[in-house]
Structures are given as structure tokens and as C-alpha cells.
Amino acid sequence: MISTTVAWCIAAVATAGVIARPFGWPEAIWAVGGALLLVVLQFLTPTEALAGVAKGTDVYLFLTGMMLLSEVAREAGLFDWLAIHATQHARGSAGRLFLLIYGVGIIVTVFLSNDATAVVLTPAVAAAVRTAKVKDPLPYLFVCAFIANAASFVLPISNPANLVIYGSHLPALAQWLPRYLPASVASIAATYIVLRWTQRRALHQAVAREVPPCRLTPSGRVAALGIAATAVALLAVSAFDRPLGLPTAICGVVTVSIVLIAERRAPWRTLRGISWGVLPLVAGLFVLVEALDKTGVIALVATLLQAAAERSATTAGWSAGVVLAVATNLMNNLPAGLIAGSAAQAAQAAEPLRRALLIGVDLGPNLSVTGSLATILWLAALRREGLHVSAWTFLKVGMLVAPPALALALLAALGVGGVTLF
Numbered sequence: 467m468i469s470t471t472v473a474w475c476i477a478a479v480a481t482a483g484v485i486a487r488p489f490g491w492p493e494a495i496w497a498v499g500g501a502l503l504l505v506v507l508q509f510l511t512p513t514e515a516l517a518g519v520a521k522g523t524d525v526y527l528f529l530t531g532m533m534l535l536s537e538v539a540r541e542a543g544l545f546d547w548l549a550i551h552a553t554q555h556a557r558g559s560a561g562r563l564f565l566l567i568y569g570v571g572i573i574v575t576v577f578l579s580n581d582a583t584a585v586v587l588t589p590a591v592a593a594a595v596r597t598a599k600v601k602d603p604l605p606y607l608f609v610c611a612f613i614a615n616a617a618s619f620v621l622p623i624s625n626p627a628n629l630v631i632y633g634s635h636l637p638a639l640a641q642w643l644p645r646y647l648p649a650s651v652a653s654i655a656a657t658y659i660v661l662r663w664t665q666r667r668a669l670h671q672a673v674a675r676e677v678p679p680c681r682l683t684p685s686g687r688v689a690a691l692g693i694a695a696t697a698v699a700l701l702a703v704s705a706f707d708r709p710l711g712l713p714t715a716i717c718g719v720v721t722v723s724i725v726l727i728a729e730r731r732a733p734w735r736t737l738r739g740i741s742w743g744v745l746p747l748v749a750g751l752f753v754l755v756e757a758l759d760k761t762g763v764i765a766l767v768a769t770l771l772q773a774a775a776e777r778s779a780t781t782a783g784w785s786a787g788v789v790l791a792v793a794t795n796l797m798n799n800l801p802a803g804l805i806a807g808s809a810a811q812a813a814q815a816a817e818p819l820r821r822a823l824l825i826g827v828d829l830g831p832n833l834s835v836t837g838s839l840a841t842i843l844w845l846a847a848l849r850r851e852g853l854h855v856s857a858w859t860f861l862k863v864g865m866l867v868a869p870p871a872l873a874l875a876l877l878a879a880l881g882v883g884g885v886t887l888f
Contacts, residue, residue, distance in 0.1 A: 468507040470761045476500050476507075477754045481797045484747070485836040486857070493842060494743040497750025504757050518756030519749045525626055525800075526745050527711030529581060529843075533740045534718030535693055536585045538725050541736060542685035549594035550680040556598065558675035563598060564665070567591055567606050568658055571613035577697040579710075580614035580625045580828075584843035586693065592851040599674040604855070605665035607848065611832075611860070612867055614840040616657035618828045620650040623704045625840075627803040631810065631824045639705060645821055645879070652874040653829055660867045685725045692721030741846045748800065748839065755804045767809035771819065779818055783880045787822035791830025791872055795837040803827040821879045829875055832868040835860035 480500025484493045501518075504510045510518075539545060552570075556563035575583045588610045595603035618625035622632075622642055637645065662669070682690070696717040703713050726733055758764070774782035786806075794802045806823045809815075815823070831837025835845065835857045848855060 468509045472507070473504060473509045473757050473761055476503050476509075477757055480750070480754055481801070484751075484798060484842075485796075485834075492743050492747075493836075494747035494750065497747050497754065499750075501750040501753035501757075504753065510753070510757055510760065514756060514760070515753050518753040521756075521804075522748050522752040524709040524711035525748055527715040528579075528626060529585075529744055529748070531696070531711070531714030531716070531718030532579075532582050532585045533742075533744070534715075534722050534736075535582075535689070535696060536589065537736050537739045538722045539586065539686070539689035539693065540589050541739070542689045542725060543680075543683050544686040544689045545590040545593045546597070547680050547682045547686055548590045549597040550678075552590075552594045553598040553674060556673055558673050560600070560669045560671050560673045561662075563594070563600075563673055564605060564609065564662065564669055567594070567609045568613060571609055572617045572654060575614055575617040576620045576624050578693070578700065579623060580618040580838070580840040581843055583610055583614040584840040584847060588844055588847035589851065592848070592853065597674070599672075601671050602668045603853065604859075605668045607844075607853065607855070608661060608665065608863060611835075611841050611844045612657050612661055612863075613654070614844065615829055615832045615838055616653045616871055617650065618840075619646050619653075619824055621701075621704070623700045623710060625828050626710070627799055627827050627838075628824060629710070630803045630807040631820060631827065632807070645817070646824075649821075649825060649875040649878040652878045653825075653871045656871040656874050657832070657867055660870055661863070664863050664866055685729060688725050688728070689721060692717060692724075695721075741843075741850070744839075744843060744846065747842070751798065751801050752804070755801045758801070758805060759808065764805055764808045764812060767805060768812035771809055771813040771815055775813075775816060775819055779816060780880055783818045783822035784876060786819060787826040787876050787880075788872070790823055790826030791833070791868075794827055794830040795834040798836060798842075799827050799831045799838040818880055822876060825872070825875050825879055829872050830868065832871065833861070833864040835864075837864075 477500060480496050483496025487493060501515060505512055505515050552563065552566055555566055571583055571587055574587050578586065588607065591606050591610055592603065595606050600606070619628060622628050696714060699713045699717055700710055703710055722733065722736060771782070771786065774785060790802060790806050806827060810820055810823055831841060835841055835855065845855065
């Protein structure tokens with residue numbers, strides 16, 4: 467069996483590979499490769515590795531459902547139809563189009579999750595900027611990435627990471643909103659203001675005022691209804707504190723089936739259009755977290771949280787939120803959230819500390835391009851559209867957008883010296 471130090475090195479290299487994608491290899495190769503190496507070198511038994519994979523079952527089902535909905539909507543022309551309407555409502559104004567996309571991004575994130583914003587909204591925005599004949603589409607595509615994280619703690623369902631932080635003790639909606647709505651408003655507003663400022667020059671570009679009309683096909687209507695039904699189902703399931711994955715997958719499968727039956731065609735084209743590599747990527751990350759748990763890192767983090775909270779609850783909250791926000795960019799918010807959530811449960815962390823951890827894991831990823839699963843999905847959606855954003859390009863914007871939003875959100879949630887902003 468290999469030593470703990472070697473296991474840490476393998477996890478670090480695998481995570482770095484996911485972030486940097488050396489040689490242009492897909493993120494999944496690095497995550498899965500690291501997980502397999504830990505098993506081959508006998509740090510994890512196959513049973514332990516499979517147990518780690520099994521912990522992500524709800525996430526796999528959730529992503530599968532969202533990707534099915536996105537692909538069938540794209541094929542049915544729903545995104546093109548939405549693009550036409552967005553361009554028409556913009557009335558030739560680049561700034562108005564930016565605001566319109568930001569508003570839609572808030573709605574999609576809040577009621578369908580940040581991953582849905584990356585998977586479902588990004589293709590629609592890409593179609594909109596093509597329809598509007600925009601020379602530089604990047605400001606509008608940035609909206610999809612940044613609002614996916616900035617609005618991801620308005621509701622419990624807005625980000626699967628929210629469920630990870632609270633585990634089986636997720637607050638009811640009536641308790642959630644007072645705790646997180648002020649911080650969410652601060653996050654959303656700060657992100658819009660700073661992002662709009664960073665893109666101010668690009669938003670002087672021309673936007674087409676007249677666009678050819680487009681009618682929504684019957685299949686497009688079914689796809690739209692499927693997405694709406696999924697939002698309703700997620701809200702209902704969340705109210706009963708049940709896992710979100712299976713209902714999302716069922717909605718996706720049912721929607722695709724109805725469209726395929728109506729069009730009398732086989733599913734292969736739809737299935738080929740989905741970025742299935744996301745699923746092994748997530749599975750690999752869960753195995754890496756399982757290995758870190760075995761090294762005792764979660765117990766260590768729990769001890770540190772307890773000690774900090776005993777000294778000062780407010781200071782502990784600020785410190786934990788900022789440190790976790792940075793950590794999400796070093797190791798992705800999915801493993802970081804899993805570690806933080808497990809440590810918080812082990813430490814029996816008080817509510818303010820959990821609040822800070824959740825804000826850090828949700829909002830911190832706006833700093834770098836691979837900070838969250840949603841942003842990785844966003845990158846995959848861009849590549850599908852023939853568009854590419856480098857890590858440095860994103861980081862230059864993220865360094866300006868993320869810190870003010872994080873600071874204001876933590877201030878709204880925790881305040882200073884025990885006095886909250888709201």
C-alpha cells in the first residue's frame with residue numbers, strides 16, 4: 467500500500483490535470499486516471515472506490531437529466547427561437563441584451579440550478595449573439611458562467627453543492643430565505659455591476675435590430691414544457707427534502723421520449739450530442755475525495771473549524787468562507803464542498819459557520835474557469851459551439867468580479883462583530 471503523502475500527490479496531480487487540461491486531454495481523463503491509480507497502488511480497495519463513486523449517484527442522475535433536456539431543446543430549435551426573441555427585445559442595444567441575458571440567467575439558476583444555466587442557457591445565448599450578429603460574443607457568454615455561481619444560493623435547489631454542505635439537515639424554505647436572500651441579492655448585484663464594468667468597451671458594439679422571424683416547432687414546445695416541468699418538480703421535491711437527481715433524470719427521459727416518438731426517429735443522434743465525459747469526471751472526483759477522507763483530512767478540517775469557532779464565531783465564519791472560496795479554485799468546488807460539508811457535520815458546526823461555508827463553495831468558483839462543475843460544463847458547451855475561452859482570459863475577469871461579491875455576501879450573511887448588514 468502507498469503512503470498518505472503519495473496519495474496526496476496523486477490527488478493533487480489529478481486535480482491539477484482537471485484544471486489545466488495538459489496536452490488538451492479532457493478533464494475526465496485526469497480525474498479517472500488519478501482514481502484508478504489510487505486503486506492500482508492499493509491505497510483504496512475497489513470496494514472503497516466504488517463506495518466513493520456511489521456517493522455521486524444523485525449528481526449523475528441530475529446532470530443526465532439536464533443534458534438530455536438541453537440536447538433535445540437544441541435539436542428542436544428552442545434555443546434559436548429564444549435567441550430571436552431576445553434579440554428583438556434588445557432593440558439594437560448591446561447593454562439591454564446584456565441585462566436581458568443576466569435576468570434570464572438569474573431565473574434559470576434559481577429554479578433549475580447553476581448546472582442548468584451552464585448546460586441549458588449557454589447554447590441559447592450563443593444562438594442569440596449569432597442572431598444579433600454580435601462581433602464579440604464573450605461578454606454575453608460570461609454572463610452564463612458568472613451568474614450560475616452568483617445566484618446559486620437563492621434557493622436550496624439552485625446548486626447541488628448546497629445539499630452537500632447541509633447533508634440530511636437542509637433548512638426548510640421558510641428558514642432558508644431569511645438566511646440567504648440578503649446575501650444572494652448582494653452577490654447578484656455586485657456581480658452584475660463589476661461584470662458590466664469589465665465589459666463596458668465590448669458592450670459598445672452594434673447589435674442587429676431586425677432579425678428574421680422564427681416559429682417554435684411542436685418539438686420545441688415539448689422541450690420548453692419539459693424544462694418548465696423540471697423546474698416545478700425540483701421545487702416540489704426540494705420542499706420535501708428529497709434528492710433531486712432521479713426526478714430530473716425522469717423529466718429528461720420523458721421529454722426526450724415524447725419528442726422522439728412524435729418525430730418517429732431513433733435516439734442515437736440525441737445521445738451522441740451529449741457531453742457524457744462529464745459523468746466520469748464527477749465520479750473520479752468523488753473517488754479522490756474518498757481517498758482524502760481516508761488520509762484523515764476531513765477530521766483535521768473538522769478540528770480546525772471547532773477550534774476557530776470557539777475563539778470567535780464571526781471570525782471563524784469569515785475565515786472559513788474566504789479560505790473555502792480560494793480552495794474551490796485549487797481543487798474544484800465539488801470535492802472542496804464534499805470535504806467542507808463532511809467536516810462541518812463532524813464538527814457539528816453552528817448555522818453561521820455553515821452559511822459562510824456554503825457561500826464560499828458557491829461563490830468562490832467565480833474566480834477561475836475550473837472552480838466549479840458549472841463552469842466546466844460551461845466550457846464544454848462553448849466548445850460544442852466552436853468557441854474557446856482560455857483560463858487566463860477568465861481569470862482576468864474573475865479576479866475583479868469574485869472578491870467584491872464574496873465580501874458583500876459574507877457581510878450580509880455574517881456581518882462584522884456579530885452585527886449583520888441586513
